[in-house]
Amino acid sequence: MMRKVAIVGAGMTSFVRRALETPKELSYQATKVTLDSCGLTLDDVDCIAHGTAPDAFDGLHQNGEYMVDGCGGWNKPTMRVYVGGGTGIHAVVHGWHHVASGLFDTCLVVCEEKMSSALPHAQAFFLTIFDSITERPLEPNLLWIFALEMNRYMERYGYTKEDMALVAVKNKQNGLKHPASQFSEKVTVEDVVNSEMMAYPVSRLDVSPVSDGAAAVLLASERVARRLTDKPVWIEGVGWSLDTAYWATRDLYYPRYTDTAARMAYDMAGIREPDKEIHVAEPYDPFDYKALHHLEGLQLSPRGKTVELLRDGHFDIDGNLPMCPSGGLLGVGNPIAAAGTMKVCELFWQLRGEAGQRQVPGNPRRGVAQSWGDLMQVSSVVVVGN
Amino acid sequence: MEDTIKVAGGTGLTADDIKSGKIFLTEDSLDCAYAWDTGVAVNRYLAELKQGKIIATRCKKCKRTMLPPRLFCELCFIPCSNWQYVQDTGIVNTFSICHVHWDATRIGKDEKPHLPAVIEIDGASEGMGIMHLLGEVDPEEIKIGMQVKAVWKPEAERTGSIIDIKYFKPL
Numbered sequence A: 001m002m003r004k005v006a007i008v009g010a011g012m013t014s015f016v017r018r019a020l021e022t023p024k025e026l027s028y029q030a031t032k033v034t035l036d037s038c039g040l041t042l043d044d045v046d047c048i049a050h051g052t053a054p055d056a057f058d059g060l061h062q063n064g065e066y067m068v069d070g071c072g073g074w075n076k077p078t079m080r081v082y083v084g085g086g087t088g089i090h091a092v093v094h095g096w097h098h099v100a101s102g103l104f105d106t107c108l109v110v111c112e113e114k115m116s117s118a119l120p121h122a123q124a125f126f127l128t129i130f131d132s133i134t135e136r137p138l139e140p141n142l143l144w145i146f147a148l149e150m151n152r153y154m155e156r157y158g159y160t161k162e163d164m165a166l167v168a169v170k171n172k173q174n175g176l177k178h179p180a181s182q183f184s185e186k187v188t189v190e191d192v193v194n195s196e197m198m199a200y201p202v203s204r205l206d207v208s209p210v211s212d213g214a215a216a217v218l219l220a221s222e223r224v225a226r227r228l229t230d231k232p233v234w235i236e237g238v239g240w241s242l243d244t245a246y247w248a249t250r251d252l253y254y255p256r257y258t259d260t261a262a263r264m265a266y267d268m269a270g271i272r273e274p275d276k277e278i279h280v281a282e283p284y285d286p287f288d289y290k291a292l293h294h295l296e297g298l299q300l301s302p303r304g305k306t307v308e309l310l311r312d313g314h315f316d317i318d319g320n321l322p323m324c325p326s327g328g329l330l331g332v333g334n335p336i337a338a339a340g341t342m343k344v345c346e347l348f349w350q351l352r353g354e355a356g357q358r359q360v361p362g363n364p365r366r367g368v369a370q371s372w373g374d375l376m377q378v379s380s381v382v383v384v385g386n
Numbered sequence B: 001m002e003d004t005i006k007v008a009g010g011t012g013l014t015a016d017d018i019k020s021g022k023i024f025l026t027e028d029s030l031d032c033a034y035a036w037d038t039g040v041a042v043n044r045y046l047a048e049l050k051q052g053k054i055i056a057t058r059c060k061k062c063k064r065t066m067l068p069p070r071l072f073c074e075l076c077f078i079p080c081s082n083w084q085y086v087q088d089t090g091i092v093n094t095f096s097i098c099h100v101h102w103d104a105t106r107i108g109k110d111e112k113p114h115l116p117a118v119i120e121i122d123g124a125s126e127g128m129g130i131m132h133l134l135g136e137v138d139p140e141e142i143k144i145g146m147q148v149k150a151v152w153k154p155e156a157e158r159t160g161s162i163i164d165i166k167y168f169k170p171l
């Protein structure tokens, strides 16, 4: 019998292009502020679920072990998960298992990424994601797969670059109100469309930035959660899925991995009509088109109708289904693993009415967060409610 | 409304912080070398590419003709024992025009943009694409759905590699 699991605390560092702090120090800062947020100390933490994406960013093999002290993992049951960009939410799912199983009453979930150490650019270290024999001799780069997917997605539904740019504009606008955001400037559709063409159809401002940062949440069993807070946010459903690594044989216009993961999470949460029952959504948005692509996979928007809804304000903060009120990766920053956890932090704050200037009106009671990674093939989904 | 979000740390550095010597750096670089065995199925794929042919495997259960060839069908989870030649022509499923190198440095002024594409190979099952490059085409002219054909390296230059096909050009 699975036990109920609540989020009782959340915290994060600022997301910055290049941080003074080491990965261990960033982990400590996010961990400490999360413990403080719910009045706990490390002695109250039973176990740690932590995440950081490629070791190659840091040039530290087994980076999870290196991070352990910063996560409060010293001499505690500590386990790292890693599914590329999916890590930040997958680690929350992982932590959920620890508490839902009955094995632990509290679990600290900490995700960290420091991308700035890698020279000349963190993107270089994604080269090794491609098949070593059938793809690497073509000298691919990471941008290719996103560009190929974005082009296929736009072509399928007749979406334009201007349509996609609307997401970057909206998310970056939301992010201006996030106290941890890396950005301070508003952008327009023209700015996005006219920004440097990197890999058609991907322009520079279609893409989230390279960032350093960490984020954490504290999970607790019902018994502990009720003692700690009168506003627990319950994890009502979790889901995850990995699609085939033969990525060129999937039709890239639709994220099947997100569909599968979302249905698993909705089933667990007893949700039948996600577009009506979800009040706030944090789909993974490392690229502007990805937010829309994922909304379709999450069953929050009919395929091919998403731009129409976007243009109608459906996904605005005061729309029917606010999307990325945090600002998302485009608006807050994208320290890979930490970015997903930041989305869960946002839902925690939104459902408790603590999101300040970004607060979604109407007391949202249920939210979904999703992250995506590996060879464009994994989705991790968490449904939360109060 | 009060913003009660908990944020701590994450101190942004500027280039000047480093240039001025305020922040110390340590540096290292890794030079990793690998030699990958090509495996049971892909080894045959490469051997056929060296002969100027594309070969696929076929699953007797789901009837998919698959590229790249596989030892086993990942859907049916049974061995793929049938080999089948496919054409060296196909359809562009999607493409990009890339102005950035693998390490995010920009391509030079006299360098042509890279033209990666997913190409659905004729004779393989529908949607069975491979990643490759396009060539002998004005980037502005590339369209999804365009028919293309492999341009092979001269036989003497082929090494048993996916780049024995130089690129695909419009038919």
Ligand SMILES: [Zn+2]
Residues within 6 Å of the ligand: B059, B060, B061, B062, B063, B064, B073, B074, B075, B076, B077
């Ligand atoms: Zn099969």
